Amino acid sequence: MTSVTVPDRISGATPAWRSRLRSWARKTGRPAPLTAAGIALLVGFTVLALVVPLFAPDPRATTGLPLESPSAGHFMGTDHLGRDLLARTAAGARLSLAVGFFSVLLGLVLAVPLGMVAAYRAGSWLDDAVMRVLETVQALPVFVFAMFVIGLTGTGSSSVAGITLSMSTKVVLLLGISFLPYFARVARAQTLAEVHEDYVGALRVLGLPRRRVLGEVLVNVLPPVLAQGFLWIAIAIFAESALGFLALGVQPPTPTLGGILADSGNYVLVDAWWYSVLPGLVLVLAVTGFNLVGDALNDRIDRGGSQ
Amino acid sequence: MTPTNDPGGAALSRRALLRLGAGASLAAGLGFGGAACSPAGTGDAVPSGKPGLGGTLRVGLYAGANDLNPLDSTSELTRWVTDPVAESLYAYDDTGTSVPRLAAAEPTVSPDGLTWTIPLKPGVRFHNGDPFTAEHVVACLNYANNTSSPSEWIIYFFGYLAEASAPDPLTVRLQLVKRYGLLRSHLGNMPISHKDFLTRKDAVMGTGPYKLTRVTIGTGYVLDRNPDYHGPRPGPDQIAIDVIPDGTTRTVNLQEGKIHIATQVPPQMVRVLEKAPGLAVYKVDAPVDLLAYPRIGKAPFDNPLFRQAVAYGMDRKGVLDTVFQGDATIGQGPVGPAVIGWDPAFTPYPVVTDVDRARGLLQQSGVKDPSFTLTISNRAEMRSIGQLLAEGWKKVGIDVNIEVLDGGPWTQKWITGKYDFIMGYYQSGLGSGNANFLTLSPAETTNILNSGYTNPEVDGLIQRTWASADPAERTGLIKQLNTTLVRDAVMIPPVYPKTVIAQSKRVTGLSQGALKLSRLDLASLRILS
Numbered sequence: 161m162t163s164v165t166v167p168d169r170i171s172g173a174t175p176a177w178r179s180r181l182r183s184w185a186r187k188t189g190r191p192a193p194l195t196a197a198g199i200a201l202l203v204g205f206t207v208l209a210l211v212v213p214l215f216a217p218d219p220r221a222t223t224g225l226p227l228e229s230p231s232a233g234h235f236m237g238t239d240h241l242g243r244d245l246l247a248r249t250a251a252g253a254r255l256s257l258a259v260g261f262f263s264v265l266l267g268l269v270l271a272v273p274l275g276m277v278a279a280y281r282a283g284s285w286l287d288d289a290v291m292r293v294l295e296t297v298q299a300l301p302v303f304v305f306a307m308f309v310i311g312l313t314g315t316g317s318s319s320v321a322g323i324t325l326s327m328s329t330k331v332v333l334l335l336g337i338s339f340l341p342y343f344a345r346v347a348r349a350q351t352l353a354e355v356h357e358d359y360v361g362a363l364r365v366l367g368l369p370r371r372r373v374l375g376e377v378l379v380n381v382l383p384p385v386l387a388q389g390f391l392w393i394a395i396a397i398f399a400e401s402a403l404g405f406l407a408l409g410v411q412p413p414t415p416t417l418g419g420i421l422a423d424s425g426n427y428v429l430v431d432a433w434w435y436s437v438l439p440g441l442v443l444v445l446a447v448t449g450f451n452l453v454g455d456a457l458n459d460r461i462d463r464g465g466s467q
Numbered sequence: 468m469t470p471t472n473d474p475g476g477a478a479l480s481r482r483a484l485l486r487l488g489a490g491a492s493l494a495a496g497l498g499f500g501g502a503a504c505s506p507a508g509t510g511d512a513v514p515s516g517k518p519g520l521g522g523t524l525r526v527g528l529y530a531g532a533n534d535l536n537p538l539d540s541t542s543e544l545t546r547w548v549t550d551p552v553a554e555s556l557y558a559y560d561d562t563g564t565s566v567p568r569l570a571a572a573e574p575t576v577s578p579d580g581l582t583w584t585i586p587l588k589p590g591v592r593f594h595n596g597d598p599f600t601a602e603h604v605v606a607c608l609n610y611a612n613n614t615s616s617p618s619e620w621i622i623y624f625f626g627y628l629a630e631a632s633a634p635d636p637l638t639v640r641l642q643l644v645k646r647y648g649l650l651r652s653h654l655g656n657m658p659i660s661h662k663d664f665l666t667r668k669d670a671v672m673g674t675g676p677y678k679l680t681r682v683t684i685g686t687g688y689v690l691d692r693n694p695d696y697h698g699p700r701p702g703p704d705q706i707a708i709d710v711i712p713d714g715t716t717r718t719v720n721l722q723e724g725k726i727h728i729a730t731q732v733p734p735q736m737v738r739v740l741e742k743a744p745g746l747a748v749y750k751v752d753a754p755v756d757l758l759a760y761p762r763i764g765k766a767p768f769d770n771p772l773f774r775q776a777v778a779y780g781m782d783r784k785g786v787l788d789t790v791f792q793g794d795a796t797i798g799q800g801p802v803g804p805a806v807i808g809w810d811p812a813f814t815p816y817p818v819v820t821d822v823d824r825a826r827g828l829l830q831q832s833g834v835k836d837p838s839f840t841l842t843i844s845n846r847a848e849m850r851s852i853g854q855l856l857a858e859g860w861k862k863v864g865i866d867v868n869i870e871v872l873d874g875g876p877w878t879q880k881w882i883t884g885k886y887d888f889i890m891g892y893y894q895s896g897l898g899s900g901n902a903n904f905l906t907l908s909p910a911e912t913t914n915i916l917n918s919g920y921t922n923p924e925v926d927g928l929i930q931r932t933w934a935s936a937d938p939a940e941r942t943g944l945i946k947q948l949n950t951t952l953v954r955d956a957v958m959i960p961p962v963y964p965k966t967v968i969a970q971s972k973r974v975t976g977l978s979q980g981a982l983k984l985s986r987l988d989l990a991s992l993r994i995l996s
Contacts, residue, residue, distance in 0.1 A: 220858060226789050240735065241789055241851060316840060316870045407845055407871050413854040426847050429715055430735050 198452025205446040209253035216247035220413045227432045237434040240427055248415040249439045256417050259331055260396035264389045266336030267343050275347025276374055298341035302399055305338055310408050327410045335396050346388050350381040387457040394450035401443055417443045513744045514973040518993030524703040527717040527726040531685045531710040534668045537658040538610055539617050541898030547987050548688050548708055553673030557655035561980045565655040580646040585639040591697045593661045594678040601633030606662035623653045648936030652900055676701035676990045686710055701990035727974045732967040734792045740969045750794050751982040752805040753966035754896035756906045759959050761888045764919020772832035774956035780825035782859035784818045786961040790851045795962040800953030803963030806903045808945030825863040838866035839887035844877045896985030910957055920957050
């Protein structure tokens with residue numbers, strides 16, 4: 161009898177080393193090392209964003225000489241205008257975190273009902289209409305969309321129907337809208353799977369109103385969607401920084417991670433390594449942390465679903 | 468950027484990708500660091516050799532021009548590319564004196580000063596072989612004087628030039644509405660293009676020592692030597708102008724010998740380049756303006772005390788030291804050290820923020836909740852200036868919101884007057900030579916760039932300045948104008964930056980006289996063999 165060994169990556173099976181790590185984590189009750197690293201990075205980023213600004217100097221004020229290297233007075237050195245880089249990085253991190261969280265929240269709040277309704281009425285004109293509109297939004301890359309919106313409204317505050325939208329609110333709206341198709345797709349796919357489950361049929365037989373049925377389905381749809389949302393916070397942070405880098409985001413003197421990196425590029429060759437490396441590292445580690453934890457959440461949900 | 472939810476199908480897991488990314492970032496970082504620390508290329512050695520004719524001169528420009536018609540734009544982005552292609556009737560010599568170039572002699576002016584007759588140089592041809600005649604000059608002047616054309620020269624001609632005519636192929640006659648002594652300056656600064664190319668924005672046809680042979684939008688330009696040039700043979704056979712937007716990259720290219728000349732050297736790179744023996748850095752007082760106009764037609768800048776509070780609250784020294792590393796002069800009003808009428812002893816505003824005086828003026832002004840939006844152009848230096856100034860004004864109690872705009876939207880705001888306080892960087896020398904006529908324009912009530920400021924005394928002074936043909940009288944009038952405009956805080960630049968250009972010593976030195984008028988005399992350079 162001939163046996164054929166199918167590689168893990170083809171068969172879709174979990175690699176042995178990963179299985180061993182998971183079983184170790186399960187036995188010990190601890191998260192896998194990479195997940196733990198992700199959690200540590202997230203905690204670090206959150207502390208930087210939420211706690212450091214309470215103690216750091218005013219990120220807009222000149223508190224030192226231009227381009228001072230890291231020291232006891234300025235842990236991350238100063239920028240080209242003599243402002244404390246730690247304070248500016250922390251303020252930028254806080255803004256990034258807020259934009260990331262609220263843009264994903266906005267996307268979820270709008271996209272999940274849309275995706276669920278589309279799935280519940282799968283094949284109907286409503287499903288077609290919702291998904292085609294979302295595909296149109298998806299076809300527009302986020303930066304093209306940003307340039308279009310900011311070209312129309314400017315980089316300052318805008319007034320819409322008597323409501324003044326600050327630039328950071330505009331960035332949240334912009335990212336939230338561009339995330340809609342992705343969240344709606346996940347919500348729709350999960351709902352499509354759920355509506356064929358026995359319990360949904362039972363609820364229908366019992367004569368529960370559609371709203372109640374969807375409410376029950378939502379309980380099962382939300383976890384994977386939230387896990388996706390968690391991953392998208394990383395993308396939102398990255399996108400907000402990229403907009404800041406391109407001067408399309410929140411405007412100076414409000415610090416943004418992207419804005420700091422854009423300014424620091426001019427000082428790479430004058431030995432001010434800390435100016436670009438340290439804020440860049442914060443951004444990289446934050447995105448890595450969100451990805452690692454989001455990945456672990458996905459794994460856990462997948463495992464829960466298969467058990 | 469889209470996270471996938473596929474657990475097993477992908478050959479590369481998300482974590483593996485992250486690890487790969489981290490590794491690649493580290494490697495790239497190390498590589499970049501290594502590159503940054505490696506010895507600079509040709510900048511490290513003093514070149515030897517004799518200057519000769521031929522070769523390709525490479526220039527790094529900080530942005531590409533949207534419009535290559537030199538009659539549309541007086542911006543350096545347009546003019547540094549088109550100056551070797553399209554010449555003017557008069558040109559500056561090495562001493563900065565305006566001498567005939569396409570004109571055969573100085574203009575003859577009628578006793579009433581209203582008719583100017585200009586003889587043209589015979590035997591000159593455009594690059595396409597067409598003879599250079601008066602009809603081309605007339606077409607250019609009519610284009611510049613046409614309100615429906617996009618020409619910036621409309622500011623200089625409209626309301627003054629009644630008619631341009633060509634009584635014969637080598638004579639141009641200008642009929643003026645009123646006396647206009649300034650016309651001679653404009654004739655020396657306005658390029659002359661072929662009449663069939665006046666509406667083209669992607670090409671320019673002139674009589675100059677170089678032909679524009681290739682334009683790669685956003686990337687660069689190639690100019691080839693005109694073998695039939697009517698003047699002395701230019702040095703290089705070819706001039707390649709590369710658009711290198713990032714200042715650091717531009718200077719690294721210079722250090723590595725990829726370009727011979729780097730324009731707009733970032734202030735922080737000046738010291739680095741000065742240490743390289745193979746490079747020369749020119750820091751020249753040229754007609755460079757930090758245009759700084761409050762919108763006087765609306766609150767809070769309609770209040771002169773508020774404007775003065777803003778002027779006293781300006782951290783000029785901070786901008787000079789921190790942004791320009793000392794390579795600038797403290798600003799007071801519209802007239803800077805490179806233009807006529809400059810008085811270094813006239814310093815009514817403080818070098819550092821005078822918090823007490825500014826607060827006092829603010830209180831006297833009666834402006835409640837003082838705040839405004841500072842609209843600045845999107846350049847690294849301008850962003851830094853905006854932030855430093857905002858911080859100084861914050862100490863005084865004025866809340867400033869910064870708006871950063873790219874060139875097009877910034878200009879649109881300036882022209883339409885939809886700003887509180889607008890600030891931008893402008894090389895006025897290419898349009899005005901050593902006098903800042905354009906930067907004074909927003910003070911004139913009837914000018915399309917008027918900032919809302921109305922002062923009959925200033926209008927009268929500007930009219931007399933424009934009309935005068937006597938340089939000494941004009942200088943005196945501009946001094947008076949400057950004094951009034953500074954007193955009223957109508958134009959309040961923090962500093963007057965220097966023009967900073969770096970070049971390789973593998974080519975002969977740029978003309979400092981030309982640089983003082985914002986010009987790059989590329990045709991006169993010789994590459995060392």
